[in-house]
Amino acid sequence: MEYTVQRLSSLAGVSPRTIRYYDEVGLLRPCRINSSGYRIYGPAEVDRLQQIMFYRELGVGLKAIKEIIDAPSFDIKAALLEHRARLLAKRAQLDQLIANVEKTLAQAEGRIRMTDAEKFAGFKQKLIDDNEKQYGAEVRAKFGDEAVDRSNAALAGMTQEQYAAWQELNQKLMQTLTAAFATGDPAGKLAQEAADLHRQWLNFTWDSYSPEAHAGLPQMYVDDERFTAAYDKEQPGLAKFLRDAILIYTGQKQ
Amino acid sequence: MEYTVQRLSSLAGVSPRTIRYYDEVGLLRPCRINSSGYRIYGPAEVDRLQQIMFYRELGVGLKAIKEIIDAPSFDIKAALLEHRARLLAKRAQLDQLIANVEKTLAQAEGRIRMTDAEKFAGFKQKLIDDNEKQYGAEVRAKFGDEAVDRSNAALAGMTQEQYAAWQELNQKLMQTLTAAFATGDPAGKLAQEAADLHRQWLNFTWDSYSPEAHAGLPQMYVDDERFTAAYDKEQPGLAKFLRDAILIYTGQKQ
DNA sequence: CTTGACCTTAACGTTACGTCATGGTTTATC
DNA sequence: GATAAACCATGACGTAACGTTAAGGTCAAG
Numbered sequence A, B: 001m002e003y004t005v006q007r008l009s010s011l012a013g014v015s016p017r018t019i020r021y022y023d024e025v026g027l028l029r030p031c032r033i034n035s036s037g038y039r040i041y042g043p044a045e046v047d048r049l050q051q052i053m054f055y056r057e058l059g060v061g062l063k064a065i066k067e068i069i070d071a072p073s074f075d076i077k078a079a080l081l082e083h084r085a086r087l088l089a090k091r092a093q094l095d096q097l098i099a100n101v102e103k104t105l106a107q108a109e110g111r112i113r114m115t116d117a118e119k120f121a122g123f124k125q126k127l128i129d130d131n132e133k134q135y136g137a138e139v140r141a142k143f144g145d146e147a148v149d150r151s152n153a154a155l156a157g158m159t160q161e162q163y164a165a166w167q168e169l170n171q172k173l174m175q176t177l178t179a180a181f182a183t184g185d186p187a188g189k190l191a192q193e194a195a196d197l198h199r200q201w202l203n204f205t206w207d208s209y210s211p212e213a214h215a216g217l218p219q220m221y222v223d224d225e226r227f228t229a230a231y232d233k234e235q236p237g238l239a240k241f242l243r244d245a246i247l248i249y250t251g252q253k254q
Numbered sequence C: 001c002t003t004g005a006c007c008t009t010a011a012c013g014t015t016a017c018g019t020c021a022t023g024g025t026t027t028a029t030c
Numbered sequence D: 001g002a003t004a005a006a007c008c009a010t011g012a013c014g015t016a017a018c019g020t021t022a023a024g025g026t027c028a029a030g
Helices: A005-012 A016-024 A043-057 A062-070 A076-108 A124-143 A145-155 A160-183 A189-206 A211-223 A225-232 A238-249 B005-012 B016-024 B043-057 B062-070 B076-108 B124-143 B145-155 B160-183 B189-206 B211-223 B225-232 B238-249
Strands: none
Touching: A005 A016, A005 A043, A043 A062, A043 A076, A043 B076, A076 B043, A076 B076, A160 A238, A189 A238, B005 B016, B005 B043, B043 B062, B043 B076, B189 B238
């Protein structure tokens, strides 16, 4: 299939000017010029434009994109895998922002309090991403993934010790929760211990705790598929079980 | 808590220049200037900056942001709810991009074929979002949600009839699948009917079908929490059941 | 009391296009 | 077979949201 400027632009969802600009800077040249001087683009150019769009979406500058995809070492499969990883990271950041907006709403309603730093969670993370974009690959290669993650945690305002403790707490919560789930009783001793661990875990990221806020959470856990997926991944029904345990723990039920 | 320029900038994860620029254009003025001419920002400015960051993240221009948050009718709770909705929409678009990258990878390995339009799925959607940003609210208020969704579908290259058919097919698939799940037999007649409906449903968005590609999908369904959540929301275990049914349908199993 | 890290204003540079202007080409329609 | 609408081309200037550098004042620590 061959495309003129506007056809290609509407295929990709950009403006004709963008296509011409990419020609101007040598990023995307037409495969040929027809008899009346029109730019004509072929399948190879379509694929190249797709790659450009992925990089652009991830915030890479046009000059850098050109260097990357024109490099003789450029490997499309590797590039696609990297795109996937970066897009997943971006999604994780978006999830942080969504959590932030929900917390801010809770604060606006007086249900919780937030520190100033918390008000920018998910925005600061963007800096981390940009850092990663530039140096992440090298550092990861040299010192391993853990080093990078620790560094990210530090950047996010958590010390290494805090981060380790938070990780450990999360693991403990999961263990206790699955054990409690086996008993089937959300009012039982194990389930209530899990609810308390959940409160502790929450305190790491929330800074101030109130029973009302804690009680408001679990319904969100069940309603929001992101949370259900995280908990139910271990065992289906775990999210609902945790909700019931917390409702009893906070005195909302029974 | 009071902040100087750099302290505020590092709190929010932006550059000092950005903070000064926002003062210059009247978007974020310091609450006072100290004796040596330094800009000082208080709690109200921190909250205002957070709002600015949310709007900026969603692609709103600084001038428009100023008009919105300076309007006397500005309601912070309503704004936060709108942020949440827009962020969720952005997340859905990211999911499309992730699916796109995965399909492109499958195509690079020769497992499936893609149309040129499919190669830009999730990018074109961005146009839809921008449209929504400008006119969505009004149209939604006037004609209701359904009208907007139909319009989005048309924009995405689907006719209304196609979209309706696609919706109906999806509903039918879910009904058949839950019925099949009740029998517990992925090789049974109902389960195989569900697998065939799934193939038809897929054909709406994939354009070209191959048994290999179809067989490669279900493992992804189980591995990727987005898909498991979508299916298991109805009934836990549904995703795995569908995987087994498809594996038998494509002849990969038994 | 000096050094380095902060603060100020001013002004020019940059990226990735948007937006005309001016003129030729193709396509649909009457 | 003309004519209008919708496309194509190349300039060339405009713009948003800062980055960057320069030239000078301020403050906390050793």
